[in-house]
Amino acid sequence: MNRINLNKIVYLLLILLLGFLGTRCAAPKEEVMTYPKDYVHPLKEINLEKVFSENRGLKVVEENATTVHDYYRGGVQEKEEGEKLMKESRWEEARIHFEKSIRFLRVVLKSLPEDEAYRNIHGSLVVIFLPNLLIADNALKLVSVYKNMRNDNAVAEAKNEGQRYLAESLKSVRTEWAYQIKKGFENALPKK
Amino acid sequence: MRRLWMVILFLVIFLSWNVPMVIAQFREAGVEKLRVVVDAPDFALKELGGGKISLKELRGKIIVLNFFATLCPNCRRESPSLVKLHEEHKNTDLVILKVVAKEKEKDIVKYKKEFNISSPILMDDNASVTNAYGVSSSPQTFFINREGKIVGRVLKELDWTSKNVRDLIEYLLKEKK
Numbered sequence: 001m002n003r004i005n006l007n008k009i010v011y012l013l014l015i016l017l018l019g020f021l022g023t024r025c026a027a028p029k030e031e032v033m034t035y036p037k038d039y040v041h042p043l044k045e046i047n048l049e050k051v052f053s054e055n056r057g058l059k060v061v062e063e064n065a066t067t068v069h070d071y072y073r074g075g076v077q078e079k080e081e082g083e084k085l086m087k088e089s090r091w092e093e094a095r096i097h098f099e100k101s102i103r104f105l106r107v108v109l110k111s112l113p114e115d116e117a118y119r120n121i122h123g124s125l126v127v128i129f130l131p132n133l134l135i136a137d138n139a140l141k142l143v144s145v146y147k148n149m150r151n152d153n154a155v156a157e158a159k160n161e162g163q164r165y166l167a168e169s170l171k172s173v174r175t176e177w178a179y180q181i182k183k184g185f186e187n188a189l190p191k192k
Numbered sequence: 193m194r195r196l197w198m199v200i201l202f203l204v205i206f207l208s209w210n211v212p213m214v215i216a217q218f219r220e221a222g223v224e225k226l227r228v229v230v231d232a233p234d235f236a237l238k239e240l241g242g243g244k245i246s247l248k249e250l251r252g253k254i255i256v257l258n259f260f261a262t263l264c265p266n267c268r269r270e271s272p273s274l275v276k277l278h279e280e281h282k283n284t285d286l287v288i289l290k291v292v293a294k295e296k297e298k299d300i301v302k303y304k305k306e307f308n309i310s311s312p313i314l315m316d317d318n319a320s321v322t323n324a325y326g327v328s329s330s331p332q333t334f335f336i337n338r339e340g341k342i343v344g345r346v347l348k349e350l351d352w353t354s355k356n357v358r359d360l361i362e363y364l365l366k367e368k369k
Contacts, residue, residue: 064227
């Protein structure tokens with residue numbers, strides 16, 4: 001009887017040891033921050049500039065993208081290019097980049113449908129991960145772009161799409177940035 | 193005129209034969225060949241044991257840029273073969289750089305001793321380089337050609353002493369300066 005118990009303990013210890021070893025590669029060394037569900041992340045903590053700076057560097061081109069992480073980075077990089085062109089009033093070129101950004105981010109959502117304020121991607125590396133919110137922000141920018149291009153049908157479509165993705169984002173993460181986008185859509189609505 | 197057509201025909205045959213051969217060479221080695229080569233983001237990092245290494249200064253060399261973590265089992269498994277590859281190519285234009293992010297120096301020293309690593313180990317203390325390369329798993333390795341362009345990447349551990357990898361390295365080394 002004692003021998004059986006001893007065997008069980010040895011097996012249990014072995015399973016625990018193997019389990020521990022198996023998680024070593026993925027285990028973050030720094031704790032990923034956790035927040036209460038209704039916490040609203042302030043703009044100084046989560047904002048577009050921060051997202052851009054986290055994803056600069058190696059240029060992601062569509063032909064080379066294979067991982068979800070590639071598509072996320074690509075989506076952010078295309079968005080940054082779109083924003084830059086929009087500031088220069090180069091509407092048509094900006095539209096192409098915003099739409100490409102949306103295409104990239106939709107690929108991300110197929111695998112990871114929820115926004116996360118902070119996502120642990122590798123070891124102790126944590127990034128802001130908001131694909132839904134980025135699509136919503138792109139759509140808001142496209143509303144302005146299409147208005148300038150006098151494409152009213154596309155304006156309505158972009159608004160609807162943007163509000164849908166914004167709602168998805170707010171289901172998982174609340175950010176001051178998202179509420180700003182919400183306000184942007186409300187202001188963009190045609191006056192009755 | 194006929195001669196011109198012959199030259200064009202020869203070029204078409206050469207290219208249609210050569211391009212798939214190159215792709216196959218990468219694939220057989222377990223390396224993902226980038227369809228579009230892109231600039232390798234530049235960096236200057238502190239080297240374990242002193243000194244600094246900048247990517248720009250290595251222009252003209254073939255670089256194997258290996259991102260790893262000291263506790264990652266896959267990285268540990270591939271380490272001996274990478275050490276061997278480095279030993280075999282010491283007098284060539286191949287440069288192997290190992291990059292580790294946000295780890296304590298004493299852990300890196302221990303790792304270096306354990307695997308007898310003689311290639312430079314670069315310390316990416318704030319993970320800025322690891323982020324710039326979009327590294328999302330360990331180990332992850334990039335192949336940078338003589339022009340400073342990324343031509344391939346590996347998202348998993350590799351046997352760096354396999355014949356296919358050696359052939360690929362030889363192929364890259366043969367590229368004109």
